[in-house]
Amino acid sequence: xxxxxxxxxxxxxxxxxxxxxxxxxxxxxxxxxxxxxxxxxxxxxxxxxxxxxxxxxxxxxxxxxxxxxxxxxxxxxxxxxxxxxxxxxxxxxxxxxxxxxxxxxxxxxxxxxxxxxxxxxxxxxxxxxxxxxxxxxxxxxxxxxxxxxxxxxxxxxxxxxxxxxxxxxxxxxxxxxxxxxxxxxxxxxxxxxxxxxxxxxxxxxxxxxxxxxxxxxxxxxxxxxxxxxxxxxxxxxxxxxxxxxxxxxxxxxxxxxxxxxxxxxxxxxxxxxxxxxxxxxxxxxxxxxxxxxxxxxxxxxxxxxxxxxxxxxxxxxxxxxxxxxxxxxxxxxxxxxxxxxxxxxxxxxxxxxxxxxxxxxxxxxxxxxxxxxxxxxxxxxxxxxxxxxx
Numbered sequence: 001x002x003x004x005x006x007x008x009x010x011x012x013x014x015x016x017x018x019x020x021x022x023x024x025x026x027x028x029x030x031x032x033x034x035x036x037x038x039x040x041x042x043x044x045x046x047x048x049x050x051x052x053x054x055x056x057x058x059x060x061x062x063x064x065x066x067x068x069x070x071x072x073x074x075x076x077x078x079x080x081x082x083x084x085x086x087x088x089x090x091x092x093x094x095x096x097x098x099x100x101x102x103x104x105x106x107x108x109x110x111x112x113x114x115x116x117x118x119x120x121x122x123x124x125x126x127x128x129x130x131x132x133x134x135x136x137x138x139x140x141x142x143x144x145x146x147x148x149x150x151x152x153x154x155x156x157x158x159x160x161x162x163x164x165x166x167x168x169x170x171x172x173x174x175x176x177x178x179x180x181x182x183x184x185x186x187x188x189x190x191x192x193x194x195x196x197x198x199x200x201x202x203x204x205x206x207x208x209x210x211x212x213x214x215x216x217x218x219x220x221x222x223x224x225x226x227x228x229x230x231x232x233x234x235x236x237x238x239x240x241x242x243x244x245x246x247x248x249x250x251x252x253x254x255x256x257x258x259x260x261x262x263x264x265x266x267x268x269x270x271x272x273x274x275x276x277x278x279x280x281x282x283x284x285x286x287x288x289x290x291x292x293x294x295x296x297x298x299x300x301x302x303x304x305x306x307x308x309x310x311x312x313x314x315x316x317x318x319x320x321x322x323x324x325x326x327x328x329x330x331x332x333x334x335x336x337x338x339x340x341x342x343x344x345x346x347x348x349x350x351x352x353x354x355x356x357x358x359x360x361x362x363x364x365x366x367x368x369x370x371x372x373x374x375x376x377x378x379x380x381x382x383x384x385x386x387x388x389x390x
Contacts, residue, residue, distance in 0.1 A: 003063070004036045004382050007098060007105035009091075009119050011112035012136070013042035015068055016057075020220070024136065024194050024302050025111045026066075031195045031375035032109075033063030036382060039102065040066045041094045043087060045073030054090060069094050084115075091119055105129060106386045110166070112136055114155070117162035130167040130385055134192060136299060138224065140179040141320055143297035143336070145223065148183050160185045167385050173300040173321025192377055194302045196309040198370040200282035203311035203362035207286040213241070213350050216288035216312070218249040218281060218303040221256060226337070228256055229294045231270070233342035235263045241350060242269075246292075249273045249284055285310040290349050296336055298322055308365035311358030315345045330361045 008029060012022030032038050049055060055070040071090045098105075108131035110120040120131035139148045148156075163169060163180065169189040171177040177189035215234065219225035227248070234246045246265075252272055260266040273284060285291070291307035291314045298320035305325065307314055314331035316322050326333055332348060334341040367373065 004106040004386060005102060005104075006032065006036050006038050006382060007095075007108045007123075008038055008040040009108060009110050009116040009131075010040055010042045011110075011114060011116040013040060013066075013068070013111075015042065015044040015070070017044060017046065022111070022136070025134075027195050027197065027302075027371075028111070028134070028192075028374070028378075029064055029066075030061075030197070031371040032378045033061070034372060034375040035379035036063070038064045039098055039105070040064070041069070041091070041098065042066070043069045043071065043090055043094070045083075046070040047073040049073075054093075056094075067094060067098070087115070088118075095119065095123070107132065107382055109134065109382075110162075113162040113166075114159055117166070118158070121162060121165050124165065130388075131165075132168040132170055132381065132385060133163060133166040134170045134172065135176060135180065136172055138297055138299055138320070140176065140183055141297040141299070143319065156184070163187055167388070168381060170381065171299075173324055175321040175324065176299045190381065192381070193369055193374060194300050194305050195371055195374045196302070196306040196365070196369045197278070198309065198366055198372075200279050201285065201306045201309040202282075202366065203309075203359055204286045205359070207283075209245075209287045209289050212243045212245045213290075213353070214245045214247060214288045215290055215292045215315075215346070215349075216247045216249070216284055216307070217292050218284075218307075219293070221250050221252055224296055224298070226294045226296050227252075228259055229337070229339060229342065230292055231256070231259055231263065233294070233339050233346065234270070234292075235265060236339070237343045237346040238265060238269055240347070244269065244346075244350070246270045247273060247284060247288060249276060249281055251275050282306070282310065285312055288312060289353065290315060292342075292346075293317065293322075294336075294342055295319055295322075300325065305365065305369045309362055309369060311362035313349065313353075313356045313358075313361065315342070315349055330356070330364070 014023050029038050049072045051072050057068040059066040108120050110117045110133045113133050138144050164185050169187045170192040172194050174191050221227045285307050291312045293316040295317050300321040317336040318333040319336050332345045334345050
């Protein structure tokens with residue numbers, strides 16, 4: 001079957017100011033590009049640019065083109081009032097450049113509907129080309145400090161119109177799809193999970209963590225991830241299992257490092273790796289025994305999916321779509337903020353570890369979350385929607 005031209009409009013995407021912003025969307029793009037020609041447009045405000053100057057950066061790989069457009073980021077209140085019009089003008093220009101070079105797309109795929117979905121609607125009205133939406137935002141989660149229910153009426157109205165106008169809603173978890181239906185508007189949905197690059201994240205029986213049982217935590221250490229709760233729980237657990245280790249991957253705030261120093265375990269049983277490459281994260285997972293997440297809220301964490309593809313059993317909180325990823329054969333679910341349950345889960349994981357079949361965990365995860373699997377899932381959706389258009 002011939003490859004289709006799919007225009008991606010992304011509210012979030014990695015750029016020079018925020019290299020990890022929406023990196024999970026970039027991985028979705030790489031998966032989709034296995035079967036179709038994906039053209040990504042992402043705009044980013046850059047306060048260092050002169051007024052009315054745009055910087056266009058294009059990255060091209062097989063099947064995937066990333067068009068990143070940087071424009072002057074408004075700094076004053078009155079300039080921010082005009083920021084939408086500036087964004088709209090620059091987006092319009094980028095879309096015109098795409099159509100001039102490649103012709104009209106077969107389909108538009110919006111990632112994070114606010115605000116990129118506005119242009120999905122405009123393209124639909126002007127050219128009759130439908131759009132589908134993938135949502136990743138945790139704003140719908142009730143535990144989030146930033147809540148959908150607290151947003152202004154205009155925000156809710158625009159988001160509702162964007163989602164209702166889409167041909168398909170593709171949340172990354174069933175939980176997220178149900179929340180959107182409850183809070184925003186009723187819309188049939190098909191779950192398209194986050195992906196793991198199987199070239200990096202795979203089970204390697206030749207890599208062993210060593211004699212000490214090693215837990216791994218990977219995150220950006222925000223309020224959402226509650227990494228400080230992991231440190232406190234591990235400190236309590238380590239009193240009984242003194243040889244256990246906790247490896248932390250990601251940028252650690254000063255306050256969190258001070259908390260680790262107070263435990264007396266830093267560089268003895270707790271080890272910091274900092275921000276490392278995607279491939280290096282895979283290496284850390286392959287040399288760990290288990291992943292631990294203690295999130296306050298989530299949709300469908302990539303770190304859990306990647307860990308499972310490496311054959312790691314996972315300790316995680318039962319929030320958002322996490323229960324859709326874990327079962328008794330590949331991990332332990334606990335209540336959010338329950339530190340006693342976390343300590344007990346640490347101990348249960350160590351004691352019951354021989355019962356986990358790491359090779360089987362990896363095989364099942366790879367058959368569900370790898371690039372070819374998710375890429376093909378998107379291809380079927382694109383084919384179906386394009387056929388309905390015609």
